[in-house]
Amino acid sequence: MARMDTDTTRRVTYVGPALPARDLVQLLREHGAEVRVVPVRLPSASGEVVRDVAVEMVATGAVAAILLAVHTFRQRFPHTTVEVEGHDDEDVQGG
DSSP states (O other): OOOTTSEEEEEEEEEEEHHHHHHHHHHHHHTTOEEEEEEEOOOOOTTOOOOEEEEEEEEEEEHHHHHHHHHHHHHHOTTSEEEETTBOHHHHHHO
16 A cells, blocks of 8 residues: 655646746645646737636645645635646545
């Protein structure tokens, strides 16, 4: 049986304003994850200003810690979207 605190790698996808993305990276790091950020460009209609960004992060650390960091972030920034590869919202809520 696998231990829940074993380090693993998960892709974390964020969509929302640019500034809170830094907070998500910081929270993941505070919870012990190593984070690599891969910016993704959102398509825009011609002439429109894009206010939201999409950022993919590769987080390596304890799964429970990654889920807890995302749960905490969602509470602070409820109008953003954050998904953790291989985990549904119920997993993240349970942190």
